[in-house]
Amino acid sequence: MIWQLDLLILLMVVICAIATITIRDLLGAAIVFGAYSFLLCLLWAEMGAVDVAFTEATVGAGISTILFIAAIFRTTRRSKD
Amino acid sequence: MKTLALLATILTGAILLYGTADFAPWGDPQSPPNRHLSTYYIEQAVKETHVPNLVTAVLGDYRGYDTMFELVVIYCAGMGVVAVLRRSDS
Amino acid sequence: MKSLQALAKDGGGDNLILQTTIRLTVPFIQLFGLYVIVHGHYSPGGGFQGGVLLGAAFILIALGYDLPTSKRHFPVRTNAILANSGALIYTGIATLCALLGGYFLDYSILTRLLPIDPIEWRSLGIFLVEVGVGLGVMCIMLSLYWDMASGGQMEEGL
Numbered sequence: 001m002i003w004q005l006d007l008l009i010l011l012m013v014v015i016c017a018i019a020t021i022t023i024r025d026l027l028g029a030a031i032v033f034g035a036y037s038f039l040l041c042l043l044w045a046e047m048g049a050v051d052v053a054f055t056e057a058t059v060g061a062g063i064s065t066i067l068f069i070a071a072i073f074r075t076t077r078r079s080k081d
Numbered sequence: 082m083k084t085l086a087l088l089a090t091i092l093t094g095a096i097l098l099y100g101t102a103d104f105a106p107w108g109d110p111q112s113p114p115n116r117h118l119s120t121y122y123i124e125q126a127v128k129e130t131h132v133p134n135l136v137t138a139v140l141g142d143y144r145g146y147d148t149m150f151e152l153v154v155i156y157c158a159g160m161g162v163v164a165v166l167r168r169s170d171s
Numbered sequence: 172m173k174s175l176q177a178l179a180k181d182g183g184g185d186n187l188i189l190q191t192t193i194r195l196t197v198p199f200i201q202l203f204g205l206y207v208i209v210h211g212h213y214s215p216g217g218g219f220q221g222g223v224l225l226g227a228a229f230i231l232i233a234l235g236y237d238l239p240t241s242k243r244h245f246p247v248r249t250n251a252i253l254a255n256s257g258a259l260i261y262t263g264i265a266t267l268c269a270l271l272g273g274y275f276l277d278y279s280i281l282t283r284l285l286p287i288d289p290i291e292w293r294s295l296g297i298f299l300v301e302v303g304v305g306l307g308v309m310c311i312m313l314s315l316y317w318d319m320a321s322g323g324q325m326e327e328g329l
Contacts, residue, residue: 001107001108027175047107048108050215051136051215051216051217051220053215054207054216054220055220055223058220058223058224058227059223062223062227063223063226063230063316066227066230066234066316067315067316067319069175069329070316070319070320070328070329072175073175073176073179073320073328073329074319074320074322076174077173077174129290129293130290130293130294130297131290131291131293131294132293132294132297133212134211134212134213134214134215136215136217137211137212137217137297137301138297140217141217141296141297141300141301142278142293142296142297145265145276145300146275146276148261148300148304149261149262149265149276151219152257152258152261152303152304152307152308153258153262155307155308155311156254156257156311158315159254159311159314159315162314162315162318162319163314165323166318166319166322166323167318167323167325168324168325169247169323169324169325169326
């Protein structure tokens with residue numbers, strides 16, 4: 001475990017998490033959420049939990065982003081608040 | 082309302098951070114979670130199942146019940162979406 | 172900010188670069204998904220991750236082309252049958268273990284069906300169960316995408 005790399009990834013995870021809840025455009029928020037999942041996957045791979053990282057990369061960054069975009073396609077792109 | 086929500090979030094986060102202080106150190110072989118079952122799996126899993134990947138051995142054999150209901154949960158989610166949304170005849 | 176429906180209408184039609192890329196990469200994604208399922212005993216991966224990869228390959232076809240094309244490659248009826256049989260394989264093997272006189276999910280008792288070493292049966296049982304998980308997850312991910320992208324009409328999607 002390299003603590004500098006850990007700190008960098010954690011910082012980017014926090015930035016992505018805050019960006020996800022502040023962006024008004026829901027499509028952009030879904031994409032940033034995919035980036036957040038991918039950064040978490042990097043963090044887990046770096047900590048040695050390769051199976052969890054694999055699941056996070058496929059489900060979190062892959063399928064759930066597509067399902068979010070499909071839901072936005074059927075509803076609206078604008079956030080109410 | 083928004084400040085209330087922010088306060089609740091910060092309070093929950095602070096309590097969770099306080100809780101992590103009691104966690105075992107990362108990767109410590111002497112910590113309580115690593116002394117009970119982990120040693121048994123590391124020593125016996127390959128001998129008992131012939132699966133070199135310990136994660137697969139634990140998920141598929143020792144904790145097979147857990148994985149089975151994981152699949153059942155996903156199956157129920159899929160069937161629920163089909164039952165609620167699908168309107169085609171095919 | 173244009174809505175996604177308007178964007179899909181404006182830039183609609185066939186995109187040659189996208190479709191050629193998808194046609195070339197989908198076989199490799201599927202091969203990698205099968206590898207992840209089958210090689211789960213020796214490397215990270217297993218039924219769940221491999222099934223999601225296989226489902227993502229079909230979702231990629233539905234994204235780049237359209238829903239009818241993906242329904243032609245993977246009919247809805249086959250999807251339903253495979254999703255059910257995936258869940259049935261897992262629970263069926265578990266129940267079979269109990270019916271043969273062992274514990275629920277104790278694969279070593281299956282040696283009464285096919286007389287090989289009980290420890291080898293535990294390894295083989297994990298593999299069979301992972302195949303069931305992969306089948307179920309693949310079909311359910313694809314049907315989730317179909318229903319959510321088309322609103323249940325199954326005619327046009329993203």
